[in-house]
Amino acid sequence: MTGERRARAKQYERIHNWLYLGDIVLTLGILVVLLWTGASATIAQWARTVVPNPWLHVPLYVTVLVLGLKLMFLPLSYVVDYRLEHRFGLSTETLTGWLKDQAKSLALNLGLGVVVVDVVYFLLRQFGEWWWVAAGMFLLVFGVALSAVYPVWILPRFFKLTPVEDESLRAKLTALAQRVDVRLLGIYRMQLSDKTRKANAAFAGLGRTRRILLGDTLLDRFTPDEIEVVLAHEIAHYKHRDVARLLAWNALTVFGGLWVTEQTLTRALAWFGFTERADIGALPLLALCLVVFGLVVMPLNNAFSRWREWEADRAALAMTGNADAMVRALEKLAEQNLADPEPHPWIEFLLHDHPSLGRRIAFAKRWAGA
Numbered sequence: 001m002t003g004e005r006r007a008r009a010k011q012y013e014r015i016h017n018w019l020y021l022g023d024i025v026l027t028l029g030i031l032v033v034l035l036w037t038g039a040s041a042t043i044a045q046w047a048r049t050v051v052p053n054p055w056l057h058v059p060l061y062v063t064v065l066v067l068g069l070k071l072m073f074l075p076l077s078y079v080v081d082y083r084l085e086h087r088f089g090l091s092t093e094t095l096t097g098w099l100k101d102q103a104k105s106l107a108l109n110l111g112l113g114v115v116v117v118d119v120v121y122f123l124l125r126q127f128g129e130w131w132w133v134a135a136g137m138f139l140l141v142f143g144v145a146l147s148a149v150y151p152v153w154i155l156p157r158f159f160k161l162t163p164v165e166d167e168s169l170r171a172k173l174t175a176l177a178q179r180v181d182v183r184l185l186g187i188y189r190m191q192l193s194d195k196t197r198k199a200n201a202a203f204a205g206l207g208r209t210r211r212i213l214l215g216d217t218l219l220d221r222f223t224p225d226e227i228e229v230v231l232a233h234e235i236a237h238y239k240h241r242d243v244a245r246l247l248a249w250n251a252l253t254v255f256g257g258l259w260v261t262e263q264t265l266t267r268a269l270a271w272f273g274f275t276e277r278a279d280i281g282a283l284p285l286l287a288l289c290l291v292v293f294g295l296v297v298m299p300l301n302n303a304f305s306r307w308r309e310w311e312a313d314r315a316a317l318a319m320t321g322n323a324d325a326m327v328r329a330l331e332k333l334a335e336q337n338l339a340d341p342e343p344h345p346w347i348e349f350l351l352h353d354h355p356s357l358g359r360r361i362a363f364a365k366r367w368a369g370a
């Protein structure tokens with residue numbers, strides 16, 4: 001990376017972090033205002049008048065809330081996802097394309113949000129102070145189901161996915177999978193290029209839906225050796241069962257978060273004039289507890305994720321024995337994605353779910369030397 005490009009990457013990272021902080025402050029602020037001014041209680045009362053049945057007034061309340069929040073956050077999303085990406089030459093998306101994606105994700109979030117909140121509020125009505133145990137179990141099952149359908153139902157609505165067809169590359173990748181004794185269920189080319197110049201690869205799915213996704217932005221610009229080492233990293237996630245590990249870890253934090261929420265609810269409901277924990281008007285209070293808890297455990301979650309990434313890098317080096325290709329692939333990733341190779345250690349510790357590219361490159365070089 002040239003000095004100039006590096007400075008630009010630092011600037012991009014800095015702006016991103018400030019906007020992220022803005023997002024958190026806005027989220028907390030809106031939730032507090034909804035509770036403090038009684039706006040949430042008023043919407044809940046209105047929803048109950050329209051349809052007294054809780055199975056119906058809960059979705060009505062959620063719809064009003066989700067649409068309102070979407071409108072309030074739209075300017076910030078526009079700056080973060082559209083303006084900033086274009087300003088730094090990373091986006092290839094048109095404004096119409098971006099708006100379409102916003103509409104699609106709104107529909108998706110609304111659908112999922114209604115189902116989750118409706119079930120959680122049923123559990124709140126049914127189990128009283130033990131609702132959080134039932135809700136934790138429900139969210140665990142829901143998370144597993146969502147992970148399984150994600151690469152087949154959700155992702156294709158945003159990106160075109162096609163099996164990797166290049167014969168020589170397929171042969172190379174299949175040979176790698178056979179060498180490490182992994183039966184791959186699918187290697188897909190994900191068409192990122194209509195939206196971004198950034199390169200990306202991922203492992204997604206559970207059971208029969210598990211597959212490896214390689215961005216066309218990566219497939220078209222990386223050499224076969226570099227693609228092989230990226231694939232080896234994703235295969236390592238698969239071999240290490242990292243999706244299942246992540247779900248198990250999330251289950252722990254979800255139960256923790258719900259327990260803390262219950263402890264807070266019993267004290268804080270009365271502050272905002274609520275008498276029942278199952279009052280849908282108190283949803284912003286539940287959300288506030290979960291958001292704050294999420295922020296507190298975020299460094300832990302990120303540390304967990306970075307640990308899995310180190311393990312995947314280590315395994316990829318052992319599988320391919322090609323540290324040179326790993327170094328080149330990571331350098332290309334920094335260059336193409338405008339990723340700051342050396343973020344401030346505190347920023348990395350608090351916010352990053354991947355180790356910095358600088359440290360990963362240094363690790364690969366050390367591995368080659370050893």
Ligand SMILES: [Zn+2]
Nearest residue numbers: 233237309312
């Ligand atoms: Zn990874």
